[in-house]
Amino acid sequence: MIAPEQLVGEEWAEWYRLSPVQRWLESEKLWQTYLALGGSLDPEPDTQSPFFDARAPRPSPADGRTGVRILRRGRV
Amino acid sequence: MGGQACVFYGAAEFSRDTDLAVLADAANLARLQKALAELRADLIAVPPFELKYLKRGHALHFRCQHPAALRMRVDVMSRMRGVQSFSQLWKRRTTIALPDGTKCELLSLPDLVQSKKTQRDKDWPMIRRLVEAHYFENIEKPELPQLRFWLLELRTPQLLLEVARTHMTLARHLAPRRSLLRYASSGNLAKLEDALADEERVVRAEDKAYWQPLLRELERLRHPN
Numbered sequence: 568m569i570a571p572e573q574l575v576g577e578e579w580a581e582w583y584r585l586s587p588v589q590r591w592l593e594s595e596k597l598w599q600t601y602l603a604l605g606g607s608l609d610p611e612p613d614t615q616s617p618f619f620d621a622r623a624p625r626p627s628p629a630d631g632r633t634g635v636r637i638l639r640r641g642r643v
Numbered sequence: 644m645g646g647q648a649c650v651f652y653g654a655a656e657f658s659r660d661t662d663l664a665v666l667a668d669a670a671n672l673a674r675l676q677k678a679l680a681e682l683r684a685d686l687i688a689v690p691p692f693e694l695k696y697l698k699r700g701h702a703l704h705f706r707c708q709h710p711a712a713l714r715m716r717v718d719v720m721s722r723m724r725g726v727q728s729f730s731q732l733w734k735r736r737t738t739i740a741l742p743d744g745t746k747c748e749l750l751s752l753p754d755l756v757q758s759k760k761t762q763r764d765k766d767w768p769m770i771r772r773l774v775e776a777h778y779f780e781n782i783e784k785p786e787l788p789q790l791r792f793w794l795l796e797l798r799t800p801q802l803l804l805e806v807a808r809t810h811m812t813l814a815r816h817l818a819p820r821r822s823l824l825r826y827a828s829s830g831n832l833a834k835l836e837d838a839l840a841d842e843e844r845v846v847r848a849e850d851k852a853y854w855q856p857l858l859r860e861l862e863r864l865r866h867p868n
Contacts, residue, residue, distance in 0.1 A: 608715035
């Protein structure tokens with residue numbers, strides 16, 4: 568019999584071994600951390616989705632700035 | 644029916660939107676409208692919030708303005724390609740109770756797998772994880788419906804080989820429905836891997852073709868003149 572570790576590695580095998588409810592609760596913890604760190608609920612555009620409209624206006628960040636800015640650019 | 648359902652069944656997705664499958668009838672749409680009003684959810688794209696669009700297979704897109712769900716996207720669908728009618732989905736659903744007593748109704752795993760058979764890259768590894776997780780959860784004492792589900796939906800070649808080797812008669816019986824099972828039955832890993840890739844390509848092309856008329860309709864709604 569194939570063990571999950573052989574196929575997907577330790578980390579995924581551990582995730583598979585959790586019960587569905589345990590997985591749900593673990594993901595809730597991740598959500599709490601994400602939101603505590605100021606993560607936005609606005610999803611990234613999904614360019615492969617049939618609903619994607621390249622011409623649709625994107626919402627601007629609440630504070631008027633994008634979350635990531637380049638402060639210094641290294642040369643190639 | 645989206646990211647959190649995938650988490651529950653064993654894949655892992657950090658999805659920031661909420662996808663809902665709903666019964667498309669007038670009374671239910673009125674209830675949905677009330678719930679969306681509580682979330683201060685605005686319709687953010689075409690099509691308009693009308694029953695006929697849900698019935699034709701479109702999705703309705705909302706963004707919440709309630710402080711507790713600020714800017715969260717909610718996508719609502721009623722009909723999905725290759726997926727059974729809502730009444731069938733409802734009969735087969737999984738219900739979970741959260742620690743605070745909130746009940747969540749999720750698509751059943753087979754229905755979730757069908758709904759993920761799309762043109763998008765990200766859905767295919769998800770299907771693989773979902774069925775793998777189910778396999779490892781049930782492999783000690785599998786029941787016939789589970790064996791059938793694995794033979795028809797597994798995307799992990801090694802596991803397909805294993806199930807076909809240990810349940811040869813069933814694999815042969817299902818081969819007319821999934822032709823790549825003949826490679827699984829004969830233990831041909833290389834051919835099986837190629838056939839899985841082909842299978843994915845075909846289904847993704849089918850999904851693109853399915854969406855063509857719907858996309859044309861969306862374009863007309865976006866740019867009526």
